Amino acid sequence: MGAPIQSMTGFASLEGEVNGFAYQFDARSVNGRSLDLRLRLPPGMERVEPELRRLVNTTFKRGSVSLSLSLKRGEVATRYTVNQVQLDAYIEAIQALAASGSVAAPRADGLLALKGVIETATEEEEASVDEATIAALGAELLAALEVNRREEGARIAPIILDQLSEMDRLRVEIDAHPERTIAAIKARFDRQLSDLLAGREGISPERLHQEAALMATRVDVREELDRLSAHIAASRELLEEGGPVGRKLDFLCQEFNRETNTICSKAPHHAITALGLSLKAVVEQMREQVQNLE
Incomplete structure (x- = not known):
């Protein structure tokens, strides 16, 4: 890969x-x-x-x-600072009082205990x-x-590969179904017309066979099956290539859905319709997985 x-x-x-x-x-x-x-x-x-x-x-x-x-x-640690202006004011006042003999000379611990001399602040700083x-x-x-995202992608890729294998299996089963052969369609058409025209004249057997062949062509799903095969191969190549393949796989899912709808609408027998519906369910499951891919 x-x-x-x-x-x-x-x-x-x-x-x-x-x-x-x-x-x-x-x-x-x-x-x-x-x-x-x-x-x-x-x-x-x-x-x-x-x-x-x-x-x-x-x-x-x-x-x-x-x-x-x-x-x-x-x-944040608390930071202590000395308000020098306030301290100088206290010292000046105390020295004046001490000179007059009113008070004793101040001690450092006494000065620092005075209101407004020591300030606390939290270190404010912007997110640095x-x-x-x-x-x-x-x-x-x-x-x-x-x-x-890659781990999740590695889990999804095998799931999609399994779904592509299931789609291919259903495609082969539809292709090999005996009810989709021209001979089977003509035989069924002949029986229906025989019942409808019992006792009537005027339509030749050759004309009936021509109409049966035309109907067989209209209900043949060969082109749709071939395109399905090509889309399955393209999807596998994309998964092998890797990278951002989600959009391309999503487009291929739309093509898968279109071909599957046509197979169901053209199916000449209810058994092929049932296989087409199973195919459509797998396409939808694959689309859900593809929606998760980059």
């Missing part, structure tokens, strides 16, 4: 700590007609969005991809996880998502 086949459904997640921030980075992918990206980033991280979009566009071809990043800062770090995490996350 050539390039890996990817499903459009997948999930990946990264978590850890960087620059004092705990992060949770999740990626989800579901079916989509084209490639679509939805981002949920913390405030201040908008500048990394173009790079994340570029990474998604170079990694995937189809699917609705959602990226969600959360950052949570760890516990830079764009390059987020982009690197995004690349790692998308690589994990790609692996997950």
Whole structure:
């Protein structure tokens, strides 16, 4: 098999700590007609969005991809500072009192205990996880998502191959059914006309056989069976080729459905109609699987 086949459904997640921030980075992918990206980033991280979009566009071809990043800062130490202006004001006032003999000279611990001299503050800082770090995490996350999508694609491909084999088996059974031969159709047509024209004259046996041959041509499904065979071969080649083959396989499913509907409508016998309906059911099952492929 050539390039890996990817499903459009997948999930990946990264978590850890960087620059004092705990992060949770999740990626989800579901079916989509084209490639679509939805981002949920913390405030201040908008500048990394173009790079994340570029990474998604170079990694995937189809699917609705959602990226969600959360950052949570760890516990922050309390910081103590001296309000120098307030301290100088206290010292000036105390020194004036000490000079007059009203109070004793101040001690350091007494000064620091005065209201407003020592201030506490929490170290406030904006999210300092830079764009390059987020982009690197995004690349790692998308690589994990790609692996997950490939694993799902590897599970789907054999299912589709089995369905193609079942379609081919039904095609062969329809082709070999004795009721679809021209001789069988003519015999059935002759019997029906004989019953209808019993006791009537004016229609020659040669004319009856001509009409029977014409009817046999109209209900013959040889072309449909041949096209089914060609479509089955083309589907197998696409799966062998690998890569983003979902759209092409989806188109072939439409062709399978068209040929199967024609076989059912032209079937000269109810047994062939039943086989056509079984074929139609397999085509629908295959289409459901193909809808998941990139």
